[in-house]
Amino acid sequence: MKYAARRIAMLLLTMVIVSLLAFVAFDIISGDPATAMLGTQATPEKIEALREEMGLNRPLVVRYGEWLLGFFTGNLGTSYSYKLPVWQLIAPKVGITLCLSVISFLLIVVISIPLGVRSARYAGGRLDGAGTAINQLGMAVPPFFTGILLTWLFSTTLHWFIHGQFPELTKNPAGALKYLLFASVSIAIPRVAMTVRMLKSTILGEMQKNYVRTAISRGNDRKGVLYRHVLKNALVPVVTFLAQTMAEIVAGGIVVEQVFAIPGLGRLLVASIANRDYPVVQAIVVILAFWVVLAGTIADLINQQIDPRLQLGGDA
Amino acid sequence: MLEIRDLHVKFHNSNREAVGGVSYTIEDGEIQGLVGESGSGKTVTAMSIAGLLPRKQCSYSGQILLDGMDLLHADRNELRKIHGRHIGVVFQEPMSSMNPLMKVGHQVEEVLLLHTNMTAEERRRKAIETLDQVELNNPEEVYEKYPHELSGGMLQRAMIAAAIIIRPKLLLLDEPTTALDVTIQAQILELLKRLNKEYDASMLFISHNLNVVRKLCTEVAVMQRGLLVEEGKTEQVFYNPQHEYTKRLIAAIPTRNKRKEEC
Numbered sequence A: 001m002k003y004a005a006r007r008i009a010m011l012l013l014t015m016v017i018v019s020l021l022a023f024v025a026f027d028i029i030s031g032d033p034a035t036a037m038l039g040t041q042a043t044p045e046k047i048e049a050l051r052e053e054m055g056l057n058r059p060l061v062v063r064y065g066e067w068l069l070g071f072f073t074g075n076l077g078t079s080y081s082y083k084l085p086v087w088q089l090i091a092p093k094v095g096i097t098l099c100l101s102v103i104s105f106l107l108i109v110v111i112s113i114p115l116g117v118r119s120a121r122y123a124g125g126r127l128d129g130a131g132t133a134i135n136q137l138g139m140a141v142p143p144f145f146t147g148i149l150l151t152w153l154f155s156t157t158l159h160w161f162i163h164g165q166f167p168e169l170t171k172n173p174a175g176a177l178k179y180l181l182f183a184s185v186s187i188a189i190p191r192v193a194m195t196v197r198m199l200k201s202t203i204l205g206e207m208q209k210n211y212v213r214t215a216i217s218r219g220n221d222r223k224g225v226l227y228r229h230v231l232k233n234a235l236v237p238v239v240t241f242l243a244q245t246m247a248e249i250v251a252g253g254i255v256v257e258q259v260f261a262i263p264g265l266g267r268l269l270v271a272s273i274a275n276r277d278y279p280v281v282q283a284i285v286v287i288l289a290f291w292v293v294l295a296g297t298i299a300d301l302i303n304q305q306i307d308p309r310l311q312l313g314g315d316a
Numbered sequence B: 001m002l003e004i005r006d007l008h009v010k011f012h013n014s015n016r017e018a019v020g021g022v023s024y025t026i027e028d029g030e031i032q033g034l035v036g037e038s039g040s041g042k043t044v045t046a047m048s049i050a051g052l053l054p055r056k057q058c059s060y061s062g063q064i065l066l067d068g069m070d071l072l073h074a075d076r077n078e079l080r081k082i083h084g085r086h087i088g089v090v091f092q093e094p095m096s097s098m099n100p101l102m103k104v105g106h107q108v109e110e111v112l113l114l115h116t117n118m119t120a121e122e123r124r125r126k127a128i129e130t131l132d133q134v135e136l137n138n139p140e141e142v143y144e145k146y147p148h149e150l151s152g153g154m155l156q157r158a159m160i161a162a163a164i165i166i167r168p169k170l171l172l173l174d175e176p177t178t179a180l181d182v183t184i185q186a187q188i189l190e191l192l193k194r195l196n197k198e199y200d201a202s203m204l205f206i207s208h209n210l211n212v213v214r215k216l217c218t219e220v221a222v223m224q225r226g227l228l229v230e231e232g233k234t235e236q237v238f239y240n241p242q243h244e245y246t247k248r249l250i251a252a253i254p255t256r257n258k259r260k261e262e263c
């Protein structure tokens, strides 16, 4: 319990640092937002008036505090290019990208864990070579390419979904989820391949350990050795790997959202970077960072439940 | 009950036989000692008896008959019924031989789970009783611990408890007292003797320590570089060693005992 509290405190501290860095960095890069909004032709008086109105003359720390608070109150400033409150712009997209990521992640876990265990059980068997070949193929195909293939097959040819017409998540959740499923598959394929390979090699490595010999000496069959003894030992590195996966799904999702024309956070991010819409970029950066740090924290908490030795671990 | 006939084991990654033609027998209720320097093939011999050789990594020949069944060539399904039930093994390194993520108590009672129909509560009670028999204090607490929470000596005793819980007819003990201090070592030896009397368990007791072997074993075999160089009644081997190597081993016994002998 103490460990969990410490781990969560660390998560919050990390987020404060990340958000501070993001805020300061964009404060420097973005130059004067008042000039950006009014254009270079505006008179200095007008710009000064707007600066005062936007609160830009106050000290950095005060503005940072107010902005950070905005993640809880929804007041994150105004988008330059859409002239809308940033939060209003981001909120629906957060939902879409979250759904996309969660579906992808569930696919990865549900498929790769049984498959990894199986491929370890039958390692060296007749189908092992074929499995490895398929696995390597899966790893080599980038999500945007499978994305294009899936779009062609299921949208252009079979019309299972209409490319470019993403149903609104709140109005037609079933339709939206179906649309997202195709994108999730293309995100999941390479990560499934990687997780299977990693789980297989971890299990085979554990099989060489002394405690396995002890388990056999007590009369365990292969299944008993694998499920009662080895699997739990093989899980810790896999959980850590899955946390990285969770982070990378979001990065991979940016491209896939483009391919499938999904109006998610990724597309908004790309558009906002192109438009130098810094308030939007800034907020998205912090949200993505939170997602990554959260995944790492959850993985650590799970691992600490699996392996009691980690409870002793000092800082981790 | 156990008969080893011309056992040869050679690992593929070595050009020397780890065991080069060993034959001997262990009678019912006998405690057989096996001594020899590091690398002489003691553990490999014990693993062959237990049917735990990594078969893919070595070539082997000979016969190991436990009440007529050849353990060296038995398949996994046949071995599974023997493992734990009729042969109990205490391995050399207790820390790495225990599953780090399983409670000690669950490892101690695993044999019962695999070979009996006892309920979880019955198994637990039996495990605690056995932990108590190997003289671990607070067996209820030890039951709930993970291996990393126990000392080497405690683990070794827990390993012994796991091996004897079902009273197998043959116990293979690979240096079970090496990590223990002298008093606990003596306790364990007493326990093994008691078990031997209690239900006529046969034992193969591997050790570096000739003193310990002398206290415990009725028969002793001496191994050197994969070969059995001497075998016989313990007292006979000690007072009248035939082989050069045995003489050297006996000469190397710590001085405290030599003085005793001189008196």
Ligand SMILES: Nc1ncnc2c1ncn2[C@@H]1O[C@H](COP(=O)(O)OP(=O)(O)OP(=O)(O)O)[C@@H](O)[C@H]1O
Pocket (backbone or CB within 6 Å): B011, B013, B014, B018, B036, B037, B038, B039, B040, B041, B042, B043, B044, B045, B054, B057, B092
């Ligand atoms: N899995 C293995 N692969 C390859 N060689 C092995 C393996 N296990 C043992 N050997 C070799 O077999 C020989 C005998 O080893 P063994 O473990 O039986 O010695 P030992 O008498 O038990 O020694 P110690 O007293 O140090 O435990 C050694 O030369 C060792 O290197």
Ligand SMILES: [Mg+2]
Pocket (backbone or CB within 6 Å): B042, B043, B044, B092, B174
């Ligand atoms: Mg050994």
